[in-house]
Amino acid sequence: MINIILTNPDKCVRCMSCVRACEVNSNIVEESHVDIVPQMCIVCGACIEVCPEGARSYLKQIDIFRKWLTEEKVVAIVAPSYVAHYDEPYKFITALKKVGAIAVHEVATGAELSSMVIAEEIKSGKKVIASPCPTVVNYIKKWIPELIDRLSTAVSPMIAIARYARKQHPEAKIVFIGPCISKKSEIVQDEVKGDVDLALTFEEVDEFFESSKLNLKMLEESFPDEFNSLYGLSYPVVGGLAKTVGYYLQEDFDMVLDKDVVVIEGKWNMVKFLRKYFKNIQKGQDDENPVLAEVLYCDGGCIGGPGIRNDLEIFEKRKRVVEHTLRKLNNRRVELKRLYQDLNLTRCYKPEKVDYKIPKEEEINEILKKIGMLEKPLNCGACGYHTCKDRAIAVINGLIPWDLCIQYQFRKIEEEHERELLRIREETIEKAKKVINKQMEIAQEIAGLLGETVAETKASLLKVLDLITKEEETG
Template sequence: MRVIDFRDAKCRHCYKCVRHCAVKAISVKDEQAHIMIDHCINCGRCLEVCPQNAKTFASDMDRVKGYLRQGFKTIISIAPSYAGVLEFDRPGQVVDALLKLGFAEVRETAEGAAMVTNEYKKIIRENKMPNIITTCCPSVNDLIEKYYPECVPLMAPVVSPMIAHGRYIKKLYGNDVKVVFLGPCIAKKQEAIGDERVFGAIDAILTFEELAIWLEEAGIDIHQCEEKPMGNPDPKINRLYPVSGGIVQSVVTEEEADEYHKVYVDGLENCMEMLECLKQGELTHCFIEANVCEGGCAKGPASARWNTSYVKAKVKIENEVSHKAAKELPDMSTEELKKKFQDNRLTDRMPTEADIREILKSTGKYTPEDELNCGACGYPTCRDKATAVFQGKAELSMCMPYALNQAESMSNVVMDVTPNMIFVIGSDLKILDCNKKAQELLGVGREEAVQRYIFEFIETQDIEETLRTKEPVIHKKIRLEHGKMTAEETIVYIENLDSVLVTFQDVTREEKMKEQHYNLKVETVEMAQKVIEKQMMVAQEIAGLLGETTAETKVTLTKLRDSILEEED
């Protein structure tokens, strides 16, 4: 199922999501980013960093409201991270707010954590596994199954606290009850609905962000609510699960302390580094708490709206926790809490060396020295990006240096082939830049030209006037090369450079043709004048014979002459 994705956005030349996706589960097609479901571990990092806020999330809000409208007994399993994320005066106010929304009961997911803790302790006491990786974080579980399948045998075969709690609530109240998990994690959606191994334990997922929207719509202020108790016994130290190191503290007591070395790792890159160490056999007999989110679940991607400080959240959660083991454990067997993890490794088609070289050549990389490995495209090396192009995940145009070179090359081509003379002149009248045609006008190369002043070559009254007034000069006729060239002068002020762009368009040929055309018309007029004079003489003679006036003939012929001259104007 598709839990998260991007709306249509201006992804061209951005690729921030690709850069921040450690597993490269984002493809770019037609300049639009898309999440590849089979590659994604639903950590939500891409959605946090997207500068256009182009995220979409498969919300269960309508489903949950539907359960309540239809009268289903619906129970909330609330993640213990609520204590560090939501704003309240007393924890029980959160319970009252949820009851006001229509839920039948509010229970802490930490109750499920207590069951998981008990199972972890059993595994530690058995002392059969060379290393034990906790399996509470669904993103870590996906990471191992898809990208580090060699480490699957090291995963504790236990469901997450959410699944344990959902199964227990349904065992307690019957399968007709609806269980809704409320927390800061978007990966829980995939775990609850998309994983057939645990399907049915949880009916819907709500995030803390969605809860805030719902409470606002319903006009419920948590601070104005009464304090009401949770529906479960105190899970005590198991409320520490959402903070970094909280699982280790809950599980490894003095009794188990000597059995395994306790380690907690949070942050995706750190988890990947830890898994690489396990692959290489560099860690032995460790109990490893692994969490994709830095700082633990308290910094989950659906909690950032309120909590900007992990330290603040950690302190708030720890203030609500009793550092004692839970006494009243729910009646759940090891079999009911078991989960078998599996090798789900990806099988992407890999390019040959010839394929990679061909793709690299397409972006101007012919030698290893051409491979800048700048990472702007989102991939660590040019070869990695070429592999992604081969697999259909990336586009050639994503290479920023190549795109820039192409743009600059096209700009240089235009500048070099244009027949116009183009200068950029500074406020001190120094030549800042000029194209080839301009260099021909000056009679010097670019390197020498940019060391000299424009007034050494041409008159500069118009340039100085534009620099002073910032008013442009448009298509003004001037003479250059000591009167040998006629040019149309255009001068535009460049504000951010305090300089001017000067363009001279050589119109000498056009002016000569216009002059020749004018001379031809003058000759025609002169010939017409002679015809008029002859006609006048003839007309006078004819007029005398016909009784017509000479004036009428003169007016007609004069109009003919004037019409020819008016064409020039």
């Protein structure tokens, strides 16, 4: 297993932002930093985006790309969201060919092919959870593997077009370029390993262009090789998959109805929906689940991915994709159907169930009691977890020390402060008593001059001392 999300311990200040952003508790709090647990991670990149110190990053492999361009034949397959990332997208195509790519294919064609598979599954009566997003697939495989049978057997658009490119150029290296960090995890999965040799983000390729002193503005425009896609061009935006699948179903029956299709976007919506979907099955209420569920992890779909430009709002990037799709709609179904028949466009899924213990209530309460959160848990979220109970579960799973609770630490500091004040008061009183006793001889001489007795002087001083003590106690 390769580590895709990386941590720089020297930069980490344990602010818990990464813990807070992670929906699958895949962070472990070490003594000096917070690290990733790869077996639990779904490779969404949320922790990278929220880290204020830049302690989180992802595996960058542009050196491999640079080497292959000089030593190997390279075929680039580009995600359809390139039209949202680049102001002049066809100059990006030219740039890839200029640096040495022997062919550049649009993954949108793969989206058409994947949609055909999904459409056939639905025709057969299957309820389908479909997603081009490897983070969604990772989540199901690791956290709700019981839903694997509901995942569409269609390969992702990336894999679909890669299998075509591999047939055309069997000796070439296939390099995916897109907005997604998680694609780096998809290409090494056993079920599809070898279809794509390298996955890069737009961000990585931009860094490569910059280091190569390649100015895209100075280039002419050129077009991707071969096929013109249909609605597959809209895959990067929310609803694009459902729209494309609906297109391939329209001749058989009207599929595009609210009760049949649900489109989910955003990490928390994804988690809630898939948990609910599974509960419906457990309760025997599968009829409440949609025929087609399009599920995307990133807000806004792939155009909200961590490897795409973030200086444009989602609606602006969506507008670019939609306008591009409408301009390029072209009926080439015959050629795409030929590809559909010639390629293997399905895959299987292997569960990777995470061993995350859900403890008994007594175990949870024991942790809560130790930090004083049993009776009235604050659920302040300062530790990064949504509730004190969630944090207690993480403690039992070895992800965070039991006493690393800010409220608990505050109380400890306050109690220590009170103990220190009490100690100082007690020492002050004791020293004062010693001074009184040591000064009795002097007090006796003074008392003799004043006509007082030593006992009276001592009583007076003790009365003053008693008053001071009472004032401190009430103060």
